[in-house]
Amino acid sequence: MRKVLIVTASRQQLPLIRRAKELGLKVVATDRDPNAVGFSSADVAEVVETLNWEAVLEVACRHQVSAVLTEQTDVAVPTVARVADAMGLPGIGADVALAASNKFQMRSRCLAAGLPMPQFRMCGNIEEAERAARDIGFPVIVKPTDSQASRGVTKVFVAARLEAAVTSAMAHSHSGTVMIEELMLGVESSVEAFVDGDHITTLAICDKTKCAPPYSYDIRLVYPGRFSRGTLDELQRTNEEVIRAVGIRMGITHGEYIVTERGVRLIEVAARGCGARVATDLLPAMTGADILGARILQVLGEPAPLEVRRHLAGVLDFIVLPPGRATHIDGLDAANAVPGVVGVELAVREGQSWGDVRSADGRHGYILAVGETVEAAMQAVSAARARLQIELAPDA
């Protein structure tokens, strides 16, 4: 029986673990957390720090795995690539993995390939950041060079707020550097794709509703994005150019863009699928394509045909509650049972309290739904939301 190594075993990896087992593979999973939810579905659980790629390599060698992969999380992408390189297994390559998870390298590669980019600088301290912001001109956006989920990302409109933003970005930066970028204006979009060598299949394109500044997390994603045909074509073309410029030759990708007055501009691209179960659940429901199956066959070095069978509309709607404490929660099963609903996740428990939401991590849950039209998918979301009972008390 062939074995695959899945790096990290959080809840988001469950669909991948399950699909691998359905394909008759034995699953070895690693995670730093001994209580990781995915361990219960894996055949073998190994507690290893994800960033320690040599320790993950040791696990891979000991179990003689035929493939190594991850999904949904950027942290594991460089580790997976290094382990694959070291074992001579299919992977995106360590240098590409780094470029796909480091915003400075990513933009530098795209710039070198002739793609228009917003102004950007990488800075190691507040003085450098002040100089960069002065050169670029306010407003700017400050973010860690290598994090995700909008952690430590702040839009800065006046110089007086820069230092706090840099401190917050530094706190989430693995490399100890931050990016200062020109703040682009426009509607945001993400382009979900599957890459197989030269061949790029665009699975879906959304428009996004964002939270209010100065934070930058998503409130809602609507597929297909409500853009003109010309803009949708430009998003698809730009995404293909970005994937080639960064050098990603396999796997699921998640590209984020802003449709500015001057055209489509890159925010970032990830060498993994869109989180919040979009790549693992929503896109398969919208397209009928076995995305995870193709991904697994691909890392095994086998042909990975991806057949898009339909084009349903899809919505990812985040639940963001006002500050307070949950006194009563009910209706999760009823919400999940609404026709068209692909999944409902709640990240809060009864008795839990919280403050203002500042990053994607702080959101309180989400609803995924599909429909023949965007309106039908939105109706399913509303029906699910109506069945969720979340009673709040102001937290004293």
Ligand SMILES: Nc1ncnc2c1ncn2[C@@H]1O[C@H](COP(=O)(O)OP(=O)(O)O)[C@@H](O)[C@H]1O
């Ligand atoms: N240069 C920019 N101009 C305008 N908005 C930006 C820019 N860069 C990032 N953002 C906003 O901040 C969010 C988070 O930034 P991103 O680079 O995607 O970091 P993360 O890895 O945390 O998702 C983006 O989704 C977008 O809304």
Ligand SMILES: [Mg+2]
């Ligand atoms: Mg992002």
